[in-house]
Amino acid sequence: MTATFSSLLPMTFIGGGNMAQALISGWLKQGISASQIHVVEPAAATREHLSQHLGVTCHEQATSALNASGMVVWAIKPQVFKQVALSLNGMFPQAMHVSVAAGVRSDSIGRWLDTPSVVRAMPNTPALVGLGQTGLYAGPAVNASQREQVQALMQAVGQSIWVEREELLDAVTALSGSxxxxxxxxxxxxxxxxxxxxxxxxxxxxxxxxxxxxxxxxxxxxxxxxxxxxxxxxxxxxxxxxxxxxxxxxxxxxxxxxxxxxxxxxxxxxxxxxxxx
Ligand SMILES: NC(=O)c1ccc[n+]([C@@H]2O[C@H](COP(=O)([O-])OP(=O)(O)OC[C@H]3O[C@@H](n4cnc5c(N)ncnc54)[C@H](OP(=O)(O)O)[C@@H]3O)[C@@H](O)[C@H]2O)c1
Structure with a gap:
């Protein structure tokens, strides 16, 4: 199935906490190689857990080795999103950016990262056992093939729906996210x-x-x-x-x-x- 989203690989997670671990576990079970997944995570204990249990490559900070990422998954708390995104602006020139952060809007993310290639996803933790429910929203700059690839990834950890208006992600958050x-x-x-x-x-x-x-x-x-x-x-x-x-x-x-x-x-x-x- 990796062929479906090969252009999104290798992928980099910014933040390696609960939601990142749920998605990574699901994707590994679906056959994505751990060598294709990098995680930027400041907490040493979390990095060790990720390396030992999931076999992914962890980094304390983003480095130029990650420049070629096809997809960046933003799995940090909404409170720190802006500061971290501004600090990494320009670091991932070819990437599709997928944010799982609750509330943070796609136009803000696009502005902080200087890119229109932003998809917002609102998954939930049953993704850990392949039974996640994800709401997805993409702005007009994201083309049909990119949408299909992100959807294929999310379907690897459960079911997903697209919403036509971004504000409907607030309803998805209230229903399945929380x-x-x-x-x-x-x-x-x-x-x-x-x-x-x-x-x-x-x-x-x-x-x-x-x-x-x-x-x-x-x-x-x-x-x-x-x-x-x-x-x-x-x-x-x-x-x-x-x-x-x-x-x-x-x-x-x-x-x-x-x-x-x-x-x-x-x-x-x-x-x-x-x-x-
Ligand atoms: N959990 C859910 O059910 C759920 C559902 C849908 C969406 N989400 C969204 O997913 C996002 C992550 O939630 P979570 O539950 O996974 O939180 P979490 O477990 O706290 O994970 C966030 C991780 O990001 C790390 N981090 C902090 N600053 C960073 C930086 N500068 N660079 C890279 N990593 C950094 C944190 O490290 P430290 O602990 O050292 O700060 C932590 O390990 C949130 O935006 C949330 O809205 C969560």
């Missing part, structure tokens, strides 16, 4: 409740995690909507009915929408905050 944490929170809450009902922590966690996995797979593979699947297991007067009625009385749906809106607003704010030049 979404794994919502699911973990739900699993934690269900596990704690199960323990308070007398199950052991191990039993409760197994049942909670397995229920999410099973229900998500059912929702994915079924031709029915999640609403129909829910109604089917909610017979009036039964146990599930009692639980769902309690959730509805406490307006859980509204609370979830409010929480996602808070995430979306934070993504918008970060875009404004980190856009200033």
């Amino acid at each position: 979404g794994p944490a919502y699911v973990f929170y739900f699993i934690e809450a269900m596990t704690k409740a199960g323990v308070s009902m007398g199950l052991t922590p191990e039993q409760a966690q197994q049942l909670a995690v397995g229920t999410f996995t099973g229900a998500a797979e059912l929702a994915r593979s079924s031709s029915e909507s999640p609403e129909v699947l829910r109604e089917r297991v909610t017979s009036k007067g039964g146990t599930t009915y009692a639980a769902i009625t309690s959730m509805q009385e406490h307006q859980i749906e509204r609370l979830i929408a409010q929480a996602m809106e808070a995430a979306r607003q934070r993504s918008i704010e970060m875009g404004h905050l980190f856009d200033q030049t």
